[in-house]
Amino acid sequence: xxxxxxxxxxxxxxxxxxxxxxxxxxxxxxxxxxxxxxxxxxxxxxxxxxxxxxxxxxxxxxxxxxxxxxxxxxxxxxxxxxxxxxxxxxxxxxxxxxxxxxxxxxxxxxxxxxxxxxxxxxxxxxxxxxxxxxxxxxxxxxxxxxxxxxxxxxxxxxxxxxxxxxxxxxxxxxxxxxxxxxxxxxxxxxxxxxxxxxxxxxxxxxxxxxxxxxxxxxxxxxxxxxxxxxxxxxxxxxxxxxxxxxxxxxxxxxxxxxxxxxxxxxxx
Amino acid sequence: xxxxxxxxxxxxxxxxxxxxxxxxxxxxxxxxxxxxxxxxxxxxxxxxxxxxxxxxxxxxxxxxxxxxxxxxxxxxxxxxxxxxxxxxxxxxxxxxxxxxxxxxxxxxxxxxxxxxxxxxxxxxxxxxxxxxxxxxxxxxxxxxxxxxxxxxxxxxxxxxxxxxxxxxxxxxxxxxxxxxxxxxxxxxxxxxxxxxxxxxxxxxxxxxxxxxxxxxxxxxxxxxxxxxxxxxxxxxxxxxxxxxxxxxxxxxxxxxxxxxxxxxxxxxxxxxxxxxxxxxxxxxxxxxxxxxxxxxxxxxxxxxxxxxxxxxxxxxxxxxxxxxxxxxxxxxxxxxxxxxxxxxxx
Numbered sequence: 192x193x194x195x196x197x198x199x200x201x202x203x204x205x206x207x208x209x210x211x212x213x214x215x216x217x218x219x220x221x222x223x224x225x226x227x228x229x230x231x232x233x234x235x236x237x238x239x240x241x242x243x244x245x246x247x248x249x250x251x252x253x254x255x256x257x258x259x260x261x262x263x264x265x266x267x268x269x270x271x272x273x274x275x276x277x278x279x280x281x282x283x284x285x286x287x288x289x290x291x292x293x294x295x296x297x298x299x300x301x302x303x304x305x306x307x308x309x310x311x312x313x314x315x316x317x318x319x320x321x322x323x324x325x326x327x328x329x330x331x332x333x334x335x336x337x338x339x340x341x342x343x344x345x346x347x348x349x350x351x352x353x354x355x356x357x358x359x360x361x362x363x364x365x366x367x368x369x370x371x372x373x374x375x376x377x378x379x380x381x382x383x384x385x386x387x388x389x390x391x392x393x394x395x396x397x398x399x400x401x402x403x404x405x406x407x408x409x410x411x412x413x414x415x416x417x418x419x420x421x422x423x424x425x426x427x428x429x430x431x432x433x434x435x436x437x438x439x440x441x442x443x444x445x446x447x448x449x450x451x452x453x454x455x456x457x458x459x
Numbered sequence: 460x461x462x463x464x465x466x467x468x469x470x471x472x473x474x475x476x477x478x479x480x481x482x483x484x485x486x487x488x489x490x491x492x493x494x495x496x497x498x499x500x501x502x503x504x505x506x507x508x509x510x511x512x513x514x515x516x517x518x519x520x521x522x523x524x525x526x527x528x529x530x531x532x533x534x535x536x537x538x539x540x541x542x543x544x545x546x547x548x549x550x551x552x553x554x555x556x557x558x559x560x561x562x563x564x565x566x567x568x569x570x571x572x573x574x575x576x577x578x579x580x581x582x583x584x585x586x587x588x589x590x591x592x593x594x595x596x597x598x599x600x601x602x603x604x605x606x607x608x609x610x611x612x613x614x615x616x617x618x619x620x621x622x623x624x625x626x627x628x629x630x631x632x633x634x635x636x637x638x639x640x641x642x643x644x645x646x647x648x649x650x651x652x653x654x655x656x657x658x659x660x661x662x663x664x665x666x667x668x669x670x671x672x673x674x675x676x677x678x679x680x681x682x683x684x685x686x687x688x689x690x691x692x693x694x695x696x697x698x699x700x701x702x703x704x705x706x707x708x709x710x711x712x713x714x715x716x717x718x719x720x721x722x723x724x725x726x727x728x729x730x731x732x733x734x735x736x737x738x739x740x741x742x743x744x745x746x747x748x749x750x751x752x753x754x755x756x757x758x759x760x761x762x763x764x765x766x767x768x769x770x771x772x773x774x775x776x777x778x779x780x781x782x783x784x785x786x787x788x789x790x791x792x793x794x795x796x797x798x799x800x801x802x803x804x805x
Contacts, residue, residue: 349543352510353605357557357612358531367560371547 215433219426230416230424231431238404239412240431242320246408247388250327255381258335263369266343267351277340283332291329292397295322318400323408326394331384338380339373346372379446386439390432460521460534460615460648461486462507467516469502469672476502478672479516489642489649491659494669495695500652503669504618507650508537520616533616536609536647540621542601544593550604551589554579557612579607582641599630606638610645617642619651623658635662656696660684668692684728685797693726693799700727700771702798711798713745715767723800731796732773734761736783744792747771752780752787761785763793 220227230236261280265273283291299316300306309316316322350372354364392410399406401415409428416425462484469477477499484490492500505511507518509530518525525533545553554576558567567575580586583603593601602622609617622638623631639662642649653659659666660680667677668691676688687693702725704713711725738744750770751762759780761773773793779785 349539349541350545353537353539353543353608354545354556354560355530356508356510356535356537357560357608359556359560363560367556368545 212433215426215429219423219430222423226423227427230421230427233424235403235407236409236412236424236428239407239409239428242323242407243389243409246320246324246327247385249324250331250388251381251384253328254331254384255335255377257332258337258339258380259373259377261336262339262343262373263365265340267348267369280333280336283330288326288330288391288393288395289397292326292394295325295329295394295398299325317398318402318406320406322398323395323406326398327388327391330391330394331388334384334387335377335380338383339376342373342376375446379443382439382442382446386436389435462616462648462650463519463522464503464507465517465519467503467506467513467518469499469506469511469514475672477506477513480669480672480674481516482667482674482677484648484650486648487646489639489662489664490651491663491666492650492652492669493654493656493659493666493695495654497671498669499672500654500669501620502672504620504650504652507616508535508618509533510537534612534614535616535618536606536612536614538602538605538609538617538619538622540624542593542605542625544601544605544608546593549590549592550580550585550596551576553593553604554608554611556608575611579611580604582610583607598626599634602626602634606641615647617645617647617649619649621652621654623655624653631658638662660696668695670695685799687799698729698772699799700729700732701725702727702769702771711800712743713765713795715765715769725795726799727771727795728797729760729772729774731798732763732771732775733794733796734763734773734775734779734785735792735794736785736789738792741792741794744794747791747793749785749787749789749791752785754780759785763791765793 261276264270265276270276296303296317298304298306299309299322301310301317303317306317314321316325350368351364354368355361359367390410391408392414395408396411396414399408399411401407401411403412403415407415409432413425413428413432416422416428462482464480464482464484467477467480469475480499480503482490482503492503494500502511506513509525509528520528520533545556548556555572558572558575561567566572577586577589580589583606585600585603585607588596588600588604593604596604602625606622619638623634626634635658651662663680665677666680666683668675668683670691676683676692678686683692684696687696693699702713703715704711704723704725706712706723711723713725735741735744745765747763747765749761750764753760754777757777758774759777761775762770763773764770785791
């Protein structure tokens with residue numbers, strides 16, 4: 192029975208995961224490494240990588256601050272309607288990214304809610320890097336908060352209470368007690384959010400305008416290359432995203448292990 | 460530091476945690492808040508610390524209303540049941556925490572902090588563990604570190620929430636005496652929460668028995684034990700035997716249940732039952748048969764039954780069982796040291 196299950200699971204994994212991933216890599220270098228390098232080093236690709244990293248950095252940064260604040264409010268205070276707030280935080284998970292993009296167009300677009308005002312003041316959002324940043328922010332909003340809320344719930348607030356009783360101010364308690372307690376959870380949430388931010392397609396696609404060398408992210412760039420029949424280049428750039436995915440999987444167990452041993456004072 | 464608790468009430472949703480509780484604690488006293496879980500004892504302790512706010516009533520510390528006081532200003536040391544040590548800090552850093560977070564003007568120089576922390580660790584006899592992390596310590600060690608940490612800020616009032624609740628029984632008994640000595644040595648005022656009757660009786664100057672958010676009785680352990688205020692306290696503080704009797708010339712005379720109008724009900728603690736192998740020199744006594752015996756090394760529990768078939772329990776010294784060769788099936792004479800009369804309804 193065990194063997195049957197293993198073969199079934201193995202076949203499935205191989206067919207839908209291992210094989211296609213391997214194909215991407217072989218396709219990427221099918222016509223030689225120099226073409227692979229050319230595709231990666233092409234100025235348009237380089238610009239897309241730069242833009243993606245910039246957007247990811249800003250979006251993840253914002254959502255880390257938001258996530259910590261939201262998780263703290265929901266676990267360390269007696270806020271009313273906690274379950275409603277949790278649902279709101281989860282919203283970006285359940286809304287299709289395309290719809291998220293369209294929502295941004297409705298608000299910031301040329302005929303949108305505050306779009307005309309922004310345009311009049313020379314601050315366009317849609318079809319700019321700002322729009323991409325906003326869209327990425329929206330889709331990665333829940334990651335850090337989602338990671339921290341259950342963690343902080345199980346950790347409880349006794350250590351914080353102890354610190355307060357010992358005379359620490361609210362800020363001291365947060366910096367010296369709460370942050371060290373949750374740092375691995377934050378890091379894991381950041382990792383998840385970063386993975387999603389880099390690979391996001393739907394929402395970004397709607398608001399970006401696909402302007403090569405201006406508002407093209409890596410995912411959009413891959414689509415464009417593919418549609419222009421530059422298959423090898425598309426696969427070559429894809430390997431970058433695959434690499435990021437594999438990398439975050441490798442870092443994951445290091446970050447997520449709940450009980451880490453310290454280098455210091457570890458003698459029995 | 461004296462505490463005056465006046466009409467404290469607290470409601471959590473539909474659950475009444477405290478219902479107009481009043482209690483005063485004298486300077487230097489060691490008071491136990493004793494009760495079953497859900498009786499409100501921890502809520503009361505947390506309110507004294509300022510971690511919880513009352514819906515009604517007030518707490519005076521040295522005659523000053525604490526309502527507007529912050530948690531830190533109250534100068535209390537608090538020891539949590541599950542220690543609440545800072546897991547990312549060493550033992551040394553844990554104990555030093557209260558000294559390190561003081562504003563720069565009030566903060567001691569680093570060397571003075573070091574000396575103070577080390578002397579506190581010596582006080583709890585754990586100075587050799589100063590560079591360990593909490594998860595490398597045993598439960599008893601963690602509890603002592605938690606105590607040392609709370610003492611670092613020199614509290615005048617020490618609050619302990621089930622301090623030995625998570626420890627095994629041997630370490631518990633050891634730490635009880637040690638903590639009581641420490642209390643006397645430091646000259647602090649202490650309030651501690653427990654559901655363990657023996658612990659409260661052994662350590663406290665006074666015991667406050669709580670149930671459903673109400674203090675049922677406050678008094679010296681002996682008083683609570685021998686003169687319980689009501690049937691709840693009577694039963695909660697150790698077991699009790701129920702006897703029927705009549706008022707005789709030498710006090711109550713225990714007998715089988717009768718119908719006469721002068722009949723009374725007497726309550727007798729198992730510890731107040733004396734067992735004799737001979738009736739010589741005994742005036743008022745009852746004959747009984749030993750049905751069962753259990754030893755725990757120090758004391759022995761005897762299940763007995765009177766001539767008229769009334770079962771009861773006795774707790775005697777284990778040494779008596781050995782010295783007098785008591786055995787199951789033996790007939791013995793029984794006298795009672797202390798009887799409680801009253802309208803306890805059981």
